[in-house]
Amino acid sequence: MENLDAVVIGGGPAGLQAALTLGRMHRTVVLLDSGAYRNAPVEHLHNFVTHDGRDPAEFRALAHADLASYSSVSVRRVAATAVAPSDGQFRVELADGSALTARRLVLATGVRDTLPDKPGLAELFGTVAAHCPFCHGHEYAGRHVALLGAGPHASRLAAMMGPIAGRLTVLADGVAPDPELAEALSRAGVAVRTEPVAGFCRSAAGASVSFAEGPAEEVGGLFVTTAFAQSAPFAEQLGLDLLPSGCVRVDEFQRTSLPGVFAAGDLAHVEALPMPMSSVLTSAAAGLVAASAVVQDLLAG
Structure with missing residues (x-):
């Protein structure tokens, strides 16, 4: 397939919404x-109006049904392996040995x-263990909730979970909190276990x-801080500008440093933010913005 208006790489919420927006504009x-998918371990997505508590697989199936209504949109269940400017x-x-060419490119491959x-810990991630209180905090309501790590984030996360959890414990994992953090946690009634976690x-x-x-400590929920990296090599292949977070630098219209390439979802954010606001809703919104910008960019030739 050649001379497409756009190829969208990534079948998560950002890519699905970008494809829908482009389809509605008959591109x-x-x-x-x-x-x-980044949220593959998660049983339910949350904090998305009309989709709160929905199985992510069901969400994707509904999105694919939406896309099927638009004749200019094709969905291929195959991985991209390499991207490059070409004429x-x-x-x-593609992994099946075929190739596509398009006038514009939307990267929505997320992070790992x-x-x-x-x-x-890996066996618990997405159910008992999570990294985002906005996505999973309510599910631990009234429970004993642990926070792994005694870094600067511990005090803020404890404050956010204070009205939700029945009890909070910081698992310092062998690193004693600094005196200021220890005092803040103590004032908030948060217990601290300093022993290394086995x-x-x-x-x-x-x-x-x-x-x-x-x-041992029995907990009903656990928050962890994850490190993340680009889940695909395309930003590197295209030489896109990256931010200190490791994400692709985009402007307010999801444009990257390479004209014609847009990025949406967890893999990208504007420079004013320290990291992406990782959620299904914000990723979908970024996909809409990116696709809208693609349409406007195509008008320029």
């Missing part, structure tokens, strides 16, 4: 869905989370936390 677009357009190589290296396992309460020494 020829192919959405490439590799089947890999004023963009060539996208790396969890703290603790036995059993691991986690699922339990009737939610999860059992074991330590190098001392009794």
Whole structure:
């Protein structure tokens, strides 16, 4: 397929919305869905009006049904492997050996989370363990909630979870909080366990936390800070400007540093923000903005 208006790489909320917006403007677009999603471990998405509590797979199925109504939109369930400028357009190589060319490119491939290296944590992530209180905090209401790590984020996260959790404990994991943080946590009634964390396992309460020494701790919810990186090599292949967060630098219209290339979702944010606001709703909104900007850009030739 050649001379498409746009190729959208990524089948999450940003890519789905970008494809829908382009389809509604009767632009020829192919959405490439590799089947890999950042929220794959999550049982339910939250904090998205009309979709609160929905299975992410069901959300994607509904989005695909929407896209099927637009004849100029094609969905291909195949991964892109390489992208490059080509004669004023963009060539996208696919894992099945085929290729696409398009006048514009929307990257919506997201980021990849790396969890703290603790036995059993990966099995809990997306259910008992989470990284975003806006997405999963309410589900831990009234429970004993643990916060892994005693960095500067601990005080703010404890303050956000204060009205929600029944009890809060910071798992300092062998690193004693600095005196200012320790005092703030104490004032807020937040307990601190300073022993190194040995691991986690699922339990009737939610999860059992074991330590190098001392009794185990039963918790109903756990918040962790994840490190993330680009989940696809396309920003590097295209030489796009990156921010200190590791995300692609975009402007308010989701334009990257390379004309004709747009980025939406967790993989990108404006320079004024320290990191992306990771949620299904904000990713979908970014996809709409990117596609709208693509339409305007196509008018310029």
